[in-house]
Amino acid sequence: MSTRKYEQRLRADAAEETRRRILAAVYQRLCQAPTEPVSIEQVAKMAGVSRSTVYLIFGSRAGLFDALGDDLRGRGGFNRAADAGPGTDARKDLFASIRASVPIFAEHREVLRVLYSMAQLDPDAVGGAVQRMAEARSAGMAWHAQRLAEQNELRPNVTVDEAAHLLWSLSGFETFDQLYTGRALPVDAVADLMVTIVERVVCA
Amino acid sequence: MSTRKYEQRLRADAAEETRRRILAAVYQRLCQAPTEPVSIEQVAKMAGVSRSTVYLIFGSRAGLFDALGDDLRGRGGFNRAADAGPGTDARKDLFASIRASVPIFAEHREVLRVLYSMAQLDPDAVGGAVQRMAEARSAGMAWHAQRLAEQNELRPNVTVDEAAHLLWSLSGFETFDQLYTGRALPVDAVADLMVTIVERVVCA
DNA sequence: TATTCACTAGACAGTGTGTCTCGCGAAGAG
DNA sequence: CTCTTCGCGAGACACACTGTCTAGTGAATA
Numbered sequence: 314m315s316t317r318k319y320e321q322r323l324r325a326d327a328a329e330e331t332r333r334r335i336l337a338a339v340y341q342r343l344c345q346a347p348t349e350p351v352s353i354e355q356v357a358k359m360a361g362v363s364r365s366t367v368y369l370i371f372g373s374r375a376g377l378f379d380a381l382g383d384d385l386r387g388r389g390g391f392n393r394a395a396d397a398g399p400g401t402d403a404r405k406d407l408f409a410s411i412r413a414s415v416p417i418f419a420e421h422r423e424v425l426r427v428l429y430s431m432a433q434l435d436p437d438a439v440g441g442a443v444q445r446m447a448e449a450r451s452a453g454m455a456w457h458a459q460r461l462a463e464q465n466e467l468r469p470n471v472t473v474d475e476a477a478h479l480l481w482s483l484s485g486f487e488t489f490d491q492l493y494t495g496r497a498l499p500v501d502a503v504a505d506l507m508v509t510i511v512e513r514v515v516c517a
Numbered sequence: 518m519s520t521r522k523y524e525q526r527l528r529a530d531a532a533e534e535t536r537r538r539i540l541a542a543v544y545q546r547l548c549q550a551p552t553e554p555v556s557i558e559q560v561a562k563m564a565g566v567s568r569s570t571v572y573l574i575f576g577s578r579a580g581l582f583d584a585l586g587d588d589l590r591g592r593g594g595f596n597r598a599a600d601a602g603p604g605t606d607a608r609k610d611l612f613a614s615i616r617a618s619v620p621i622f623a624e625h626r627e628v629l630r631v632l633y634s635m636a637q638l639d640p641d642a643v644g645g646a647v648q649r650m651a652e653a654r655s656a657g658m659a660w661h662a663q664r665l666a667e668q669n670e671l672r673p674n675v676t677v678d679e680a681a682h683l684l685w686s687l688s689g690f691e692t693f694d695q696l697y698t699g700r701a702l703p704v705d706a707v708a709d710l711m712v713t714i715v716e717r718v719v720c721a
Numbered sequence: 722t723a724t725t726c727a728c729t730a731g732a733c734a735g736t737g738t739g740t741c742t743c744g745c746g747a748a749g750a751g
Numbered sequence: 752c753t754c755t756t757c758g759c760g761a762g763a764c765a766c767a768c769t770g771t772c773t774a775g776t777g778a779a780t781a
Contacts, residue, residue, distance in 0.1 A: 324748055328758060348639045352737060363760045368739070370758095426637060433634040435552045447699070478702065479710065482695040483687075491686040495651070498682065506683065513717045528779055532727060556768060567729045572770070574727095724781075730774090738767080743760100750755075 332370055335360045336384050339377060340424055347423040353377070379440020382428055386446055389417050403460040404516060408508050410457070411484050415504040418489045425486055426494075454480040461515065468517050476515045483510050536574055539564045540588050543581060544628055551627040557581070583644020586632055590650055593621050607664040608720060612712050614661065615688050619708040622693045629690055630698075658684040665719065672721050680719045687714050 338360035342351055353374060357364040371377040400406050418425065432443035458476035461467045467476055482488065484507060492503045542564035546555055557578060561568040575581040604610050622629065636647035662680035665671045671680055686692065688711060696707045 322748085324756090324758070327748090331759080348641070350639070350737090353739095354737080363762095365740090365761080366759055374738075430634045430637040433630060434638070435554070437552070475710070478696060478700045479714070481700065482692060483714070485695065487691050487695060488686060491689070491691060492682060496682045496685065506679075510683070510687070510714075510718050514714050526779085528725095528727070531779090535727080554768090557770095558768075567731095569730080569771090570728055578769075722781100724779100726779085727777095729776075732773085733771085734769105736767105736769080738765105740764085742763085745758105745760080747758090748756085751753085 331360070331362060331366065332380075335362060335367055335370065335377070336381055338362075339381050340385075343424045343427050347427055375438050375440050378428065378431065378438065379442045381424070382439060382442020382446065385421060385424065385428075386442070386449075389421055399460075403457065403464045404466045404512075407457045407461065407480075407511065410453070411508050411511060412504050414484070415489060415500060415507065418486050419493060419500045419503075422490065422493065426490060429486060450485065451477075451481055454484065458515070466517050468515055471515055479515050480511060483507070483514060535564070535566060535570065536584075539566060539571055539574065539581070540585055542566075543585050544589075547628045547631050551631055579642050579644050582632065582635065582642065583646045585628070586643060586646020586650065589625060589628065589632075590646070590653075593625055603664075607661070607668045608670045608716075611661045611665065611684075611715065614657070615712050615715060616708050618688070619693060619704060619711065622690050623697060623704045623707075626694065626697065630694060633690060654689065655681075655685055658688065662719070670721050672719055675719055683719050684715060687711070687718060 335356065338356045342356055342359060353367050354364050357367050367377060371380055428439055428443055432439045455477040458473050458480055461476060462473045489503060492498050492506055542560045546560055546563060557571050558568050561571050571581060575584055632643055632647055636643045659681040662677050662684055665680065666677045693707060696702050696710055
């Protein structure tokens with residue numbers, strides 16, 4: 314029972330590859346038929362992988378969706394907005410951040426919709442991915458609110474806390490999707506509306 | 518094989534009663550554990566009814582939730598707002614309508630949340646109930662938008678169509694729940710915020 | 722008294738989940 | 752070149768839920 318040292322190269326790479334293939338399969342499956350329930354078997358078949366492999370890698374159905382959420386957060390560039398780097402104008406930065414997020418929402422609309430809805434029905438079913446996204450956005454909006462206040466760009470009678478609540482609610486995926494899917498508006502129209510809403514509600 | 522005439526009194530009443538008991542059971546079940554999947558067997562047991570009876574009466578799982586949605590629309594008094602009767606002031610009527618809907622949203626929050634989320638994941642799974650509710654509200658908001666325009670209460674540069682889109686998005690259950698559950702705000706605070714949002718975004 | 726009808730009880734096939742065991746075959750170590 | 756390790760496939764198992772169908776039972780009604 315001697316313990317050998319194992320440094321993985323090709324093997325780990327291959328493993329990473331199958332993991333990626335599975336995530337791609339869920340994503341694709343959700344895009345193709347967002348309204349139909351997803352079975353692990355389907356996903357496995359699409360990824361060219363055994364069903365047990367999915368459980369082996371992700372642990373459970375929930376783990377799979379959790380991983381998908383994280384993958385989306387990283388790959389979709391949900392912090393592209395922050396990447397833009399804070400300028401000097403709080404107001405412009407806020408608007409830029411909203412305008413940056415809208416195309417991302419639109420690109421991954423079907424998948425995000427499913428993830429968010431699943432999280433509403435049963436938070437455990439998607440691991441903590443959605444919650445983590447919400448918390449990150451919450452922190453971001455609190456920061457924007459604070460910054461608006463410092464630059465006296467906040468509407469009178471609006472506290473920083475209120476502004477944070479409002480920014481969070483009005484600039485999120487849910488609001489986007491209400492306008493985009495619920496009212497069938499084009500992406501840029503939605504972006505304009507969302508910026509306008511936020512400006513009128515919280516800005517001086 | 519003679520066909521007798523049957524005028525139901527007690528029998529029809531009893532049938533109506535079981536139907537009601539089943540709907541009450543789903544409602545209760547959803548309130549108790551909104552995040553756990555609902556099985557027909559559970560519901561049947563809670564209603565003191567056989568599983569097959571549920572299928573007999575509602576046809577399918579979807580039919581059951583569809584009926585629940587309709588029941589809620591009637592019982593919850595989603596048109597209480599309209600019942601108030603249109604006054605002379607479009608603006609006040611709009612705000613009153615929003616203030617009237619918020620407590621209803623809050624009262625049935627868990628059940629509405631589940632219904633809306635299910636409808637997002639699979640519209641067929643809830644019959645057309647949620648869609649019907651959305652359409653009714655859509656018509657109502659279009660009416661409010663029109664009325665605001667007629668009384669010159671619309672913000673400059675906001676078209677009637679835009680106003681309708683915005684009213685629909687900003688005064689719906691989704692927005693309510695973002696603030697109420699997503700940010701853990703008390704009901705009256707949410708009502709205040711929603712009125713404020715709408716006022717600032719669409720009103721002159 | 723005869724009939725109709727709401728409802729029960731339970732079997733049945735189908736589909737999904739999650740776990741576990743066995744085994745192959747290729748990457749890696751010596 | 753041999754032996755180990757480990758990623759992965761194949762498939763069985765128990766369990767839960769859905770939807771359909773059949774054969775009743777008992778109370779309301781004619």
